[in-house]
Amino acid sequence: MSENNDSGKATISMGASTKQGYEIAEKSREIVKSLINAKTKDLTPEEQSIVERIVHSTADPDYADITRISKNFVTESLRAIDQExxxxxxxxMVKTGINSYSGRVDCYIRxxxxxxxxxxxxxxxAAAAIRVAAQEGxxxxxxxxxAPTALLEVLELHKTGEIKLNSVIGVPVGFVGAAESKQALKQTEIPYIITEGPKGGTPIAVATVNSLINLNKGNKA
Amino acid sequence: MSENNDSGKATISMGASTKQGYEIAEKSREIVKSLINAKTKDLTPEEQSIVERIVHSTADPDYADITRISKNFVTESLRAIDQExxxxxxxxMVKTGINSYSGRVDCYIRxxxxxxxxxxxxxxxAAAAIRVAAQEGxxxxxxxxxAPTALLEVLELHKTGEIKLNSVIGVPVGFVGAAESKQALKQTEIPYIITEGPKGGTPIAVATVNSLINLNKGNKA
Known part of the structure; x- marks a missing residue:
């Protein structure tokens, strides 16, 4: 069930690293598929696997209704991940959840x-930390x-050409500004994944990144 | 909005550490209260503040319907936190989200x-890691x-007298075993907080712990 394990077993394991963990993940995958299949039928297989992992991580099928993925998101994200x-x-918390990536994972909030x-x-x-990252190249x-404020800062720095982006996973959470910040991302040409409305959060961000990492491993295998 | 900041401003700030963060947190608190007030009217003020923080962290008012708190949970948890x-x-991920505690926060999964x-x-x-913690005293x-398997391991070690507990925050997530593990906790005499059904997750665990830490700070102030 964990978003917090190493794993070799690519797309199916969802983070499991032991036999019991693997069996639980597989059962969960079947249940998730049965709950959201109808809602995700128009997505590509890669997009489906991302949404499946989000619903697996939250046990909340609503995410299949509110997740929006731009057409170029998977391709651009996988290109970046393949290039480490x-x-x-x-x-x-998001950084901690991403632990099988061969590239760097940064967070400047502290x-x-x-x-x-x-x-x-x-x-x-959270917004200031994005600015520091941009300054670091x-x-x-x-x-x-x-933090919606972090997402808005990303968009601002993108507009002024001060940050280089392959894609943005924009799933901040909350009743103040989160929905608006995600709509703002949607209106750019940046490849994105968002969740409409106030819902979102660290498990959704972590599930998306780990799903992309596994998709890239699968492509190489 | 963050569950991931230091904070001095006790119960209201919800993790905010800057003026803007503080204003967002306060606005969010009002919205959350208006959404769940009717559902939490029979709870104590301390229990209300825990549920408010959970809903603030997830932007999901459902948590006000599915959160169950045993009568002795707040008292026993605050006693433990006050004693560090x-x-x-x-x-x-849960450990990372708890960062203003003066005591130790442990996780043995690695x-x-x-x-x-x-x-x-x-x-x-996750289950094996609980066993290691018990062995460490x-x-x-x-x-x-x-992980539901971690919660079941806690209950097993409690039954055999191999683990010492003040309280258990039991909010594992998932369609396989999570609901059952939480029901099992509910049937013990251990002071608990749970979320009924498959929903739960790291933000709920982190919100609960950080809320307790702030309640303890408030008691001392």
Whole structure:
């Protein structure tokens, strides 16, 4: 069930690393498929596997209704992952959940520079942390699982050409600004995955990244 | 919005550490209250604040319907936190989300002994990690945000007197075994919080622990 294990067994295992874990993951996969098959029938197999993993991680089939994936998201994300480009997360919980990636996973929310910028400019630390990443020359996939302000900062830096992006996993959560920040992402040309409305969160961001990592492993196998 | 920041501002801030973050958290709190007030009116103020934080973290008011808290849960948990007793988590994502605790937060899922036990006995690593914690003399609050097998292991070790517990945050997620493991916890005399059915997850576990930490800070202030 874990989004927090190493795994060799690519797309089916969903993070399981033991026989019992593997059996649970397989049973869960069947149940998830039966619950959301009708809702995901127009998606590509890769997109389906991402949505399956999100529903597996949350036990919430609603995510099959509210997840939106841009046409170029899977291709652009897999290209970045295959090239081992960086993954940037808004908070450390998302970073902790991504643990079988051969590239770098960064989060600057506890970086002193982020703390300083946040204080000086009266913005959230999550937003300031994105600015620090851009200053560090970040280039890759951004995964926002928590803070709408971090997602808005990504869009702002993209507009001014100050951040290099392959794709954005934009699934911040909350009743204040989350839905709006995701709509704003949807209106750009950035390859994206979002969840419509207030729902989202770290498990959704982690499930998406780990699903992409497994899809890339599957492509290579 | 973050479950992942340090914070001095006790119960209201919900993890915010900047002016903007604080304003967002306060607005969110009002919205959450308006959404769930009717559902939580029979809870104590402390229990209400826990449920509010769970709904804030997930943007999912359903959690106000499915969260169950035993009568002695808040008192026993606050006693443990005030004494800075250990908190044990099933996976590292939960541990990462708890970052303003003055006591220890442990997770043994990557411990070599857990890997060995899991392989030898054909159990999940999350369950084996609980056994390692018990062998290490764990005594405090257990927070299971992911693996039903970890929660069942806690109950088994409690039955045989091999683990010392103040309370259990039992919110594993998934369609295979999660609901059953939570029902099993409910039938013990252990002080508990659970979410009925398959839903649960790391944000729920983290929100509960951080809410308790803030309640304890509030009591001292």
């Amino acid at each position: 480009k960086d993954i940037l997360t808004d908070i450390n 970086d002193e520079r982020a703390v300083k910028i946040a204080k000086k400019e009266g913005i959230t630390r 970040f280039d890759g996939i951004v995964a926002v699982g928590n | 007793k250990d908190i044990l988590t099933d996976i590292n 411990d070599e002994r857990a890997v060995k036990i899991a392989k030898k006995e054909g159990i999940t690593r 764990f005594d405090g609050i257990v927070a299971v945000g992911n």
